[in-house]
Structure formats: structure tokens, C-alpha cells
Amino acid sequence: MSIAAQTAVVLCAVTWLAAGWALWRVGAGRLTALATAASGALLLADSVLRSAGVPVDLAAVAGLASGPIALAGYPRFAAGRSRPVAWVTVLAVAGCAAAGLIRPASADGLGIVVAILLIGHAWWVLERGTPADRSAMQWTVAVSAFAVLAAALFGFGYQAVAPTGDEVAVVMVGYLMALLIPVAMTIGVVEPELVDVRWMITTIAVTLAVVLCFLAAASTLVFGVEAFTGQPLGTSTVVTVCAVLALGVAPTRRWLYGTFERMLFGVRPDPIRVLTSFAGMVGSDLTDALHGVREALALPYLRLDVAGRPPVTSGTEVPDSTGFTLDVGPDRTATLIAGLRTGERNWTKSDLEVIGLIAPLVASTVHAQLLAEQVSASRGQAVAAIEDERRRLRRDLHDGVGPLLSGVVFTADAAGNLLDRDPAAAAELLAQLRADAAAAIVEVRQLVDGLRPPALDELGLIGALRTWCNGLRAVGGAPLTVRFEGEDRVSGLSAAGEAAAYRIAVEALTNVARHSGAHQATVSFATTDRTWRMEVRDPGIGGVWAPGVGMNSMRERAEAVGGRLEAGGGLVRLTLPTTS
Secondary structure: OOOOHHHHHHHHHHHHHHHHHHHHHOOOOOOOOOOOOOHHHHHHHHHHHHHOOOOOHHHHHHHHHHHHHHHHHHOOOOOOOOOHHHHHHHHHHHHHHHHHHHHHHHHHHHHHHHHHHHHHHHHHHHHHOHHHHHHHHHHHHHHHHHHHHHHHHHHHHHHHHHOOOOOOOHHHHHHHHHHHHHHHHHHHHHHHHHOOOOOOOHHHHHHHHHHHHHHHHHHHHHHHHHHOOOOOOOOHHHHHHHHHOOOHHHHHHHHHHHHHHHHHHHHOOHHHHHHHHHHHHHOOHHHHHHHHHHHHHHHOOOEEOOOOOOOEEEOOOOEEEEEEEEEEOOOOOOEEEEEEEOOOOOOOHHHHHHHHHHHHHHHHHHHHHHHHHHHHHHHHHHHHHHHHHHHHHHHHHHHHHHHHHHHHHHHHHHHHHHHHOOHHHHHHHHHHHHHHHHHHHHHHHHHHHHHHHHHHHHHHHHHHHHHOOOOOEOOOOEEEEEEEOOOOOOOOOOHHHHHHHHHHHHHHHHHHHHHHOOOOOEEEEEEEEOOOEEEOOOOOOOOOOOOOHHHHHHHHHHHHOHHHHEEEEEEEEEEEEEEO
């Protein structure tokens, strides 16, 4: 063996030894680490013994036994923890290796069986293994396939160019390709994120396919012309033919790249098609919308997590997934969790672009659902408030006005009976009748005032508040001075909104008088685009406003008319929508 070939063998042996040591250090399966190191030791011993003239073939032991056993136990075979499939594969490979070493004549056939077993083991790990094991196996499969095909192509080409030459160059290239396998095994366990495996697999497959297509086309064209003309082509003609064929390498590579990606990883989503298919789902049921997104993106799993709601899922959960935050409005958070496709470790640029286009549409659907729920809840609160108000009116009429009117009827009957016999007694009953009627009128007026203060219709919101504040007293009996700022006249509010604003202002000013300890307060009004705002403030020198029935009542009144209330720190801010 030449010095160059011996150097290649020693370099390959050292690489396998180093890989075995590295796999042992990082905690990979001991069987894999020991078998990897054993392969390197056998190759090194074979080189040394052959140099000393000892006729041994330890390289065959490494190629048929220790090397395949290392691959069969890769990446994390461990006694007592590995599944039966791993044990069967390791034992079957060991058995074939032993049979091949005992009967060298059957080594070629058993080598094919070992290769089939290793391919099955790799498939099992890629389908059933953990994410870390799948990444490691992807590295090993990609590099091993490249090494085997590259060595085979070199051997084929060398034999075609120099059919009578020795095989030293072929052996040397074979060892150089073999040393790539332990390197890939180590990287797959130690640093699987070093390079995108999907890109590497696709690139290797496309490159090999382009080379094979080019060689096949060139060989077919050259040998076909020679067979037709009966004369060999000259060197210049062959070079010209190859140059012409080389023009088709770039477009063939682009076409094959897309084809291999579709074959290995599925069809990539088209942004226009995805958006078109999803456009009609905005605002629909979240489950249907999520199914539509997942099918359009060709993803195995999607989950939508919205704060305060149970998650919505579509597809089967996968180990590798990424969360994308959605903007669904204030005070609510949502996350779209997407699972990576089988064989992928990272999102491609096109995938991220499509998800970036889809995310706002999903967020719009979630936002629409949340708004619908809020409207439904507000409607329920409004119905409940109306029913409570009806019960209050019924109770007040039954307990207050009802007895008074009944008393009026009885008194009128009694006065009529005594009118002829005892005019004085009848006069007393009529006086009582008038008093009862006046009391009923007062009771009815109080009920009417409870529905809507008359001052609102007579004086407007600001005038009614000014009138009400005239008799307002702070703690200790001192007058509470209320200063009004901003608009002199309120416009654009509905009747319900105006009544709600009046009662909220009254409640807020009552809180100032009772709890703040201040002797003055400010009420300001402002109108912006489609909103009207009222603020009640006090200096905050006394007590602190504590949330209670009054605060809850103000908030419910605001929400009942589509508004929003903010309270705290001596400030009550009411925001209402305007009708114009």
C-alpha cells in the first residue's frame, strides 16, 4: 500500500478513535462509543500490521462488525433503557457480522443485509425517536449517504478512465469518505444545530442527482454518437458536448431542489393560496379557522392559547413547536403554537413570512370572538339590570303607592257614608284623603326621579349637577366647593348615557364629601372624536377611596351604556361613546 493510502487509513482510524472518545464523554450510549473507538483501533492495528508484513484483514472486521454495531446503537443505546427494536437491530447486525467473518465467501451478501438493517434502524429513530435523537440521526444519515455515493461515483469514474490501473486511489478515497461518518455522528450528538440538516440533506441529494444526470446525459450522447457513426469522438468534440450540457446544470439544479424538498418535507405553502383560503374564515368559529390555517400551511399541529379560555387545537401534537404572540387587543394575550413538520428542526424564511401574514388574520378572528363574548356578557348584565329595576319598581309601587291609593279609596268610601249623618267627621276624612293623595303624589314623583331626574330635561347635565351640588357638605358640615371646567353644554350623548353620567357624577361627588376630607372638587368635561369624557377629581388630602358597592355600581352603569370607568387615587374618569 502506498504512503498516501496508508496516510488515509491512519487518518480515518484516528478520526474513529477520537469520535468514540467524544461520544463517551458527552454521555452517548456506551455500546456506540466503544464500537466506534474499536473501529478506529482495528483500522490502526491493520495499518501497522500490514506495514510490518503481517497478512491480516482487521479492516474487514471494522467494516463488517464494529462499525455497523456502532451505527446500530447510535445515538443513545443503553442496556436496560433501549427499546426492543434497538436490541433486535444490534443483535442482528452482530450476528451477520460474525457469520460474515466466519465465512468470508458470504460477506458480500451479509453486508447487504447489514445495510438493510441499518437503514431500518435509521428509519425507526427518525420516526419514533426523541427530537435530539432524530437530529443526530439526520446528521449521520445525510453524511453517510453522501460518503457512500461519493465513493461509489469516484470508483465508477476511476474505472471508466483507467480500467487497467490499480485501486489505490479508490481505496484512499473510500477511507477519506469513511472518516466523515464518525465526524457526523459526533456533531449530531454534540452540536446538532451547527448546520440546518434539512438544507444539508437537500443540497447533498440535489448535488448527487445533478452529477448523475450530467454523467448519464454525457455518456448516452457520446456513446450513442459513437455507436451510430462507428467512430470514436475526438477530445475536442467530447469537451464541446460536455460544455453544452453544462448549460443545463443550473436550471436542472433549481428544479431538482424544489422537487426534492417536496418529496422529503412536503409541499411548501403558497402565501397567496393560504391567504385566499383563510380570508373567508375571519370572524368564524375558532376551531374551524385553526383547521383552515393548519391545512393551508401543511403543518402537523396548531394550538391557540387565549388567556382566560381553554386552548383550541388542531392536528396531533409534535415534540418540536414554536409559539407566536398575537395582538388581540388590550388586557388580553394570545399565542399561536405551531408544530414543525417531520424532519425539520427550524422554520424556513418562507414559513415565517406566511405565518407573519396569517397571524394578523388569526388575531382578528380571536379579537372578534372576544368582542362577541363581551357584547353577550354586557347584554346579559343589561338584561339583569333591567330586571332588577323592574323588581324595584314593583316593590316600591306595591309597598308605597299601592297602600296609599288603597287608603284613598277606603277613606273616600267612609267620607261618602258620613257626609249626611256627620259632616264634621266626613270633613276630617276628606282632609286625611287629601293628605294620602299628596303622599301618593310624592311617592310617584320619587319613583319618576329614580328613573330619570327631571332636572336633566329641565337644566341639562351640567345644570342639574350644579343644582345638586348647592346643598353638598363635606365632612364636618362645611360646604363642598365644586368647580366645573371644560364644556358649558353637553351634546352627543344618548338619554341613557346622560342619565348614567349624572348618577356616576353624583356618586363620585358623594364619595369626595364622605371620604376624601377635602373641601373642594373639580368636575371637567371634554369631547373628542366619537368619545365624551368626564373627570371628577379631589385634592386627595384625606382618606383613600376604597372599592365597594358604590364603585361597582358606577362601573356597571358605565358598562351598561357602552362606556368605560376608571377610578382610584382621588380620580373618577368616565368615557362614553357619542351618537354624532
